[in-house]
Amino acid sequence: MRSDTLEVTASARLYGDTHILWLAMPASYQAAKPGQFVMAYIGEHTDPLTGRALSIHRTRAGAQGPEFALLFDVVGRGTDWLARREQGDAVRIVGPLGRGFEPQPRVQRMLLVGGGIGCAPLIWLADRLTTEGREVTLLLGGRTAAQIFPPSLLPPDVEVIVTTEDGSLGRRGLVTAPFTELLPWCDELFTCGPPAMFEALHGLLRQSGLRKPAQALFEQTMVCGMGICYSCAIFPRRGGVRLVCHDGPMFDLRDIY
Amino acid sequence: MPAPSLDLGLTIAAGSKRELRLRNPVMVASGTFSNGLEFARRFDVDTLGAIVSKGTTLRPRRGNRTPRTVETPSGLINSIGFQNVGVSALIAEVAPVWARWRVPVLVNIMGETVAEYGRLAARLDDVDGVAALEVNVSCPNVEAGGMEYGQDPALAAQVVREVRRHSDLPMVVKVTPAVTDIRPIVTAITDTGADAITVMNTVPALAIDARARRPVLPTVFGGLSGPAIKPIALRAVYLAASATHLPILAAGGVSSGLDAVEFLLAGASAVQVGTATFRDPAAPWTVLRELTEWCEREGVRDLRELVGAARRRD
Ligand SMILES: Cc1cc2nc3c(=O)[nH]c(=O)nc-3n(C[C@H](O)[C@H](O)[C@H](O)COP(=O)(O)OP(=O)(O)OC[C@H]3O[C@@H](n4cnc5c(N)ncnc54)[C@H](O)[C@@H]3O)c2cc1C
Ligand SMILES: Cc1cc2nc3c(=O)[nH]c(=O)nc-3n(C[C@H](O)[C@H](O)[C@H](O)COP(=O)(O)O)c2cc1C
Ligand code: FES
Numbered sequence: 001m002r003s004d005t006l007e008v009t010a011s012a013r014l015y016g017d018t019h020i021l022w023l024a025m026p027a028s029y030q031a032a033k034p035g036q037f038v039m040a041y042i043g044e045h046t047d048p049l050t051g052r053a054l055s056i057h058r059t060r061a062g063a064q065g066p067e068f069a070l071l072f073d074v075v076g077r078g079t080d081w082l083a084r085r086e087q088g089d090a091v092r093i094v095g096p097l098g099r100g101f102e103p104q105p106r107v108q109r110m111l112l113v114g115g116g117i118g119c120a121p122l123i124w125l126a127d128r129l130t131t132e133g134r135e136v137t138l139l140l141g142g143r144t145a146a147q148i149f150p151p152s153l154l155p156p157d158v159e160v161i162v163t164t165e166d167g168s169l170g171r172r173g174l175v176t177a178p179f180t181e182l183l184p185w186c187d188e189l190f191t192c193g194p195p196a197m198f199e200a201l202h203g204l205l206r207q208s209g210l211r212k213p214a215q216a217l218f219e220q221t222m223v224c225g226m227g228i229c230y231s232c233a234i235f236p237r238r239g240g241v242r243l244v245c246h247d248g249p250m251f252d253l254r255d256i257y
Numbered sequence: 258m259p260a261p262s263l264d265l266g267l268t269i270a271a272g273s274k275r276e277l278r279l280r281n282p283v284m285v286a287s288g289t290f291s292n293g294l295e296f297a298r299r300f301d302v303d304t305l306g307a308i309v310s311k312g313t314t315l316r317p318r319r320g321n322r323t324p325r326t327v328e329t330p331s332g333l334i335n336s337i338g339f340q341n342v343g344v345s346a347l348i349a350e351v352a353p354v355w356a357r358w359r360v361p362v363l364v365n366i367m368g369e370t371v372a373e374y375g376r377l378a379a380r381l382d383d384v385d386g387v388a389a390l391e392v393n394v395s396c397p398n399v400e401a402g403g404m405e406y407g408q409d410p411a412l413a414a415q416v417v418r419e420v421r422r423h424s425d426l427p428m429v430v431k432v433t434p435a436v437t438d439i440r441p442i443v444t445a446i447t448d449t450g451a452d453a454i455t456v457m458n459t460v461p462a463l464a465i466d467a468r469a470r471r472p473v474l475p476t477v478f479g480g481l482s483g484p485a486i487k488p489i490a491l492r493a494v495y496l497a498a499s500a501t502h503l504p505i506l507a508a509g510g511v512s513s514g515l516d517a518v519e520f521l522l523a524g525a526s527a528v529q530v531g532t533a534t535f536r537d538p539a540a541p542w543t544v545l546r547e548l549t550e551w552c553e554r555e556g557v558r559d560l561r562e563l564v565g566a567a568r569r570r571d
């Protein structure tokens with residue numbers, strides 16, 4: 001949790017309207033985990049005022065040292081500005097922030113479910129889990145083919161299943177269909193995507209009667225990202241209030257719904 | 258030759274039994290630093306002038322529905338709804354940590370009735386780790402139709418007297434800009450026993466979502482903070498300084514050492530850094546460093562040279 005002005009090492013449209021930005025990684029990110037995020041500050045002035053929360057998408061050993069990437073859809077002012085950064089430009093970042101995924105130590109079969117841009121943090125998780133020798137199946141869902149992260153960029157050991165609502169790539173329909181089939185297979189599941197998808201997954205999980213850990217990354221309007229403004233409240237089913245940026249963004253689906 | 262050392266110290270309630278010494282005039286603003294526990298693990302909080310707690314109520318509060326915030330040009334509108342752990346948990350779990358710090362902690366309190374302010378003050382009196390109270394009077398008075406205590410000199414004075422009756426802690430009273438004239442309130446607070454005055458709380462504001470044709474926040478209105486309100490806060494400090502001899506702690510868009518200097522020149526004795534910390538966790542320390550550098554560059558030896566120096570003397 002500190003502010004660093006980081007150099008852009010690469011910037012490109014990766015697929016559809018989705019952009020990837022690679023940044024030089026400070027040493028303080030060494031212990032960062034998949035599911036953690038950063039706040040990216042837009043421009044050099046105070047308008048826009050607040051940072052944009054973006055998951056750490058991936059890391060790599062760059063030519064000049066370690067790098068990490070942000071993967072985002074251009075949806076507004078902030079992401080538009082970020083997409084226009086070029087190699088050598090600087091971006092101010094606060095991070096790494098939040099509580100990321102916590103895979104159990106001795107389980108093998110990992111089911112990852114990404115809806116739309118929610119795939120961003122799951123790619124790094126897949127990288128890590130396969131390096132550890134675990135079996136990873138990644139479900140990628142989107143409205144159309146343009147929203148699907150290119151499977152060719154994933155580790156070869158990852159089994160990828162694509163669904164699109166218009167059938168332009170992979171199976172036609174929602175990720176819920178392959179999810180239902182794979183649920184009995186997996187030991188643990190990890191997901192990121194729109195709230196409607198979380199609710200559907202949670203419903204299917206309950207129906208199945210299987211008690212599997214289901215770690216999901218939640219979103220809420222964030223201002224500080226570090227637990228001091230209380231903007232990002234989430235109200236768990238059993239009562240109380242938590243902060244998405246500080247107590248999460250990872251919560252078990254069963255604790256929230 | 259080394260420059261003569263700069264004295265940044267500040268005393269509240271000087272000469273009284275409540276005297277409170279701050280090592281420098283840079284503090285954090287209530288509600289923008291949580292209770293400081295997270296920060297204390299990563300930053301040296303002891304180098305700041307003071308820490309101000311999250312607004313604390315008698316009972317725990319879950320706060321408002323989301324969204325609780327909306328960004329505006331160089332500003333932020335919030336309606337958090339005073340989510341806090343309540344005074345009992347604060348005393349049991351948080352104050353013992355504060356007691357190990359050298360930096361004084363002011364507990365920001367907010368009641369729904371005058372009696373509640375008194376009970377909060379009584380609970381916090383004599384608690385290890387609590388150096389002073391900051392009384393937030395920008396709160397709707399449920400006994401009197403929702404008008405804020407801080408919008409009426411007589412009501413504000415009632416709160417100050419009640420707090421004083423229940424506690425010997427140094428008392429800072431924090432005022433709202435949502436008044437036609439801040440001076441009568443400041444005078445009333447000064448006359449009833451406050452030791453310092455924080456100027457100011459957020460500015461009432463509204464954001465509308467045109468597409469949805471409704472307010473962005475479920476509470477409709479919220480409080481505006483950040484660089485956008487700095488000129489409003491400077492004027493409020495300037496006016497308040499004409500109505501009190503007490504030290505003024507300025508809050509409202511302070512983001513740099515130069516901002517701090519401007520507030521001192523308008524009549525403040527200290528500054529609180531709020532929304533700026535949301536953009537950079539090191540902001541309070543940056544303000545302190547820049548203020549110190551500015552004074553060294555300008556040959557200032559005692560901050561009191563600056564306090565109110567931009568005010569017209571006529
Ligand atoms: C913990 C966390 C991690 C995230 N990780 C990623 C990521 O890896 N990749 C990615 O593309 N996005 C991610 N997001 C969402 C991202 O923060 C928003 O897309 C971004 O803030 C939009 O900024 P903007 O200035 O471009 O758009 P704005 O101009 O602020 O808004 C444009 C549109 O996007 C909507 N929007 C704004 N903020 C959010 C939000 N937080 N969630 C959903 N919709 C929003 C607005 O309602 C509006 O319709 C994450 C959010 C959180 C809370
Ligand atoms: C998210 C948020 C929460 C706040 N909570 C409190 C509070 O609990 N009590 C209080 O007296 N002031 C509260 N404030 C007001 C600040 O302490 C400060 O007076 C105001 O934000 C102006 O300063 P700034 O522009 O530097 O933020 C809050 C402000 C913000 C932005
Ligand atoms: S975004 Fe500020 S507390 Fe979570």
